[in-house]
């Protein structure tokens with residue numbers, strides 16, 4: 001039997017899959033769907049890129065704050081701010 005999961009369900013699950021929160025069975029179904037469905041694959045690629053951009057944005061913000069005293073003022077009032085990530089994972 002060849003069950004087809006609707007694209008809506010796949011796309012609902014994609015954020016979990018990108019975060020690595022789906023179970024093995026779910027991941028396999030998602031991968032199978034992505035292999036066949038270019039629309040969902042596009043959605044997946046966009047999501048994955050978004051997460052990578054988010055990570056590099058956080059690093060960019062650290063640099064930007066050092067050059068922008070106005071922003072720093074806000075950070076002083078608010079939460080403590082770490083200018084650099086403490087643990088840089090080895091790639």
Ligand SMILES: [Zn+2]
Nearest residue numbers: 007010037040
């Ligand atoms: Zn699809």
